[in-house]
Amino acid sequence: MKYTLAVLVENRPGVLTHISGLISRRAFNIESIAAGPTEEADTTRITIGVEVEDEFELDQVVNQLSKLINVIKIINLTYVDSIQRELALIKVRANKANRSDLVDIVEIFRAKIVDVNRETLVIELTGEEAKIDALCEVLVDFGIIEIVRTGRIAVSRGPVPAKEM
Numbered sequence: 001m002k003y004t005l006a007v008l009v010e011n012r013p014g015v016l017t018h019i020s021g022l023i024s025r026r027a028f029n030i031e032s033i034a035a036g037p038t039e040e041a042d043t044t045r046i047t048i049g050v051e052v053e054d055e056f057e058l059d060q061v062v063n064q065l066s067k068l069i070n071v072i073k074i075i076n077l078t079y080v081d082s083i084q085r086e087l088a089l090i091k092v093r094a095n096k097a098n099r100s101d102l103v104d105i106v107e108i109f110r111a112k113i114v115d116v117n118r119e120t121l122v123i124e125l126t127g128e129e130a131k132i133d134a135l136c137e138v139l140v141d142f143g144i145i146e147i148v149r150t151g152r153i154a155v156s157r158g159p160v161p162a163k164e165m
Contacts, residue, residue: 002031003058004084004154006162007046007065008072011037015070019046022064028052032086032151043072045162049152075162077154084154087124088132089114093143094121102142109135120145 009015016035023030031049038045052058062074077084094102099121106113106123109131115122125135129152136147156162 001054002049002051002078004077004082004152005048005050005062005065006075006077006154007048008038008074008163009044009046009068010070010072011042011044012070015044015068016046018068018070019048019065022068023048023050023061026060026064028057028061032149034151034153036153043163047151047153073163075156075165077156077162080165081157082154083157084128084152085126086129086132086152087126087150088135089148090123090125090136090139090144091115091120091146092123092139093119093145095119098142102139105135105138109138111135 007019009019020030020033029051031051033046033048035044035046037043050058050061052061058076062076065071065074092102102121103113109125111123111125113121114124123135123139125132132149136144156165
């Protein structure tokens with residue numbers, strides 16, 4: 001099953017490497033990992049999408065992460081009412097014949113065209129993984145040249161921040 005963990009860590013060099021290394025050494029699959037600064041300059045938030053067999057394996061991941069000295073807090077957002085999004089940039093082949101079809105598809109998915117040239121379009125889409133997967137599936141027929149995805153990020157709904165959960 002896929003789980004989403006929000007990990008608050010000290011903003012120091014090498015912390016992301018320690019976390020990803022710890023998880024991979026235990027042979028757990030990291031589906032996605034995204035890190036960035038928070039509202040506090042000395043704190044980084046890492047959102048980890050991890051796929052494990054069951055809650056027992058998830059507890060192992062959380063327990064191992066908790067042992068790292070730079071980890072401040074770990075929140076399992078899997079069962080918390082939360083907003084989860086991903087950003088994708090997709091470069092696709094476009095010519096005079098199919099360009100208007102691509103523009104229609106972009107509008108249907110509420111995506112944006114962020115770059116155009118004679119042979120390609122770059123499409124930006126933010127949303128849940130399933131939405132991005134669906135757009136990619138539609139664009140396959142046009143010829144996808146390159147896809148870049150950020151990986152999942154998540155925030156809980158309501159006034160309580162992750163550091164207080």
